[in-house]
Amino acid sequence: DIQMTQSPSSLSASVGDTVTITCRASQSINRYLNWYQQQPGRVPKLLIFAATTLQFGVPSRFSGNGSGTDFTLTISNLQPEDFATYYCQQTYITPYIFGQGTTLEIK
């Protein structure tokens, strides 16, 4: 199975900051990488699919990059509603494993 490792596991930032979360696959997954946001007590929400494509309705301050094994999610100009947990997921081959999550907290 392909393993997905996110870093950091948690980070603190302030409103208006820019942060980057990294996701590494244990083998190449081309661009078969999705990012999700889960706010506390809420259902996960798709942010980015195919590594770089912004899901309809997601603000442009979210961006994804990468291919192969290394991927990033960057959030610019952090807003209060962005403080949540973020997950990557590979969909190159089943099982479609998620990363362990990165919790973004308000500093």
Place this chain on the structure above:
Amino acid sequence: QAHLVESGGGVVQPGRSLRLSCAASGFTFRSYAMHWVRQAPGKGLEWVSFISYNGSDKSYADSVKGRFTISRDNSKKTLYLQMTSLSAEDTATYYCARDPNSYGYSSLEHWGQGTLVSVFS
């Protein structure tokens, strides 16, 4: 507006079985692949299973393979997850999610609210 509603969760003893349902509305269910994802209390997301739009292709996480069976009834616009030999490790909120397979890339675009399964004696 797409809508997914899970049901069938509850409290069950170890070793018993449970069937979850996911009722779809507001979109052409038969055109979408579907997934089940679970989340144990306070933990991260765990992908559980996938079924293609017509039910011909299925896949499972290693942790549930041989115990869980995914299926769908496109005439009823409903997705199912039959779970057997349940253990405490299966305690989680179970979500169904639709997959548009945009440009050949699978993603979990729309999620239900989830149904809680608690396994304990």
